[in-house]
Amino acid sequence: MVKLVFCLRRRADMPAAAFHRYWREEHGPLVARHAAALGIRRYVQLHTLDHPLNAALAASRDVREEPYDGLAELWWDDADALAAGASTDTGRKAGLALLEDERRFIDHARSRIFIGEEQVFVACKEEET
Secondary structure (H helix, E strand, O other): EEOOOOOOOEEEOOOHHHHHHHHHHHHHHHOOOOHHOOOOOEEEEOOOOOOOOHHEEEEEEEOOOOOOOOEEEEOOOOHHHHHHHHHHHHHHHHHHHHHHHHHHOOOOHHHHHEEOOOOOOOOOOOHHH
């Protein structure tokens, strides 16, 4: 499995609560509607909690960069499947629709995106079977 990881920062003009609501209630369902066209096997949003532990964790590692507002994970069977989904007319239209929607709430210049493969060392009981 190949995973696309998108570390998100919200647009400067968008309050945190509005960002999280839009991402969860508007963008998430939009991704779900386009998943088949893009060959997406799984899509997960990780919303950063407003909790003192985040500052403590950052300080313990001397992290000075501003925190991300969240992280999106998307799975494909492999890199070829990811490329294949974006190579059809339907896939290109779906990708463009997602990009246009992202511009409503994500600051792309301050966010990061990359693909990689998981290396699991500890798994939940359900994942072991």
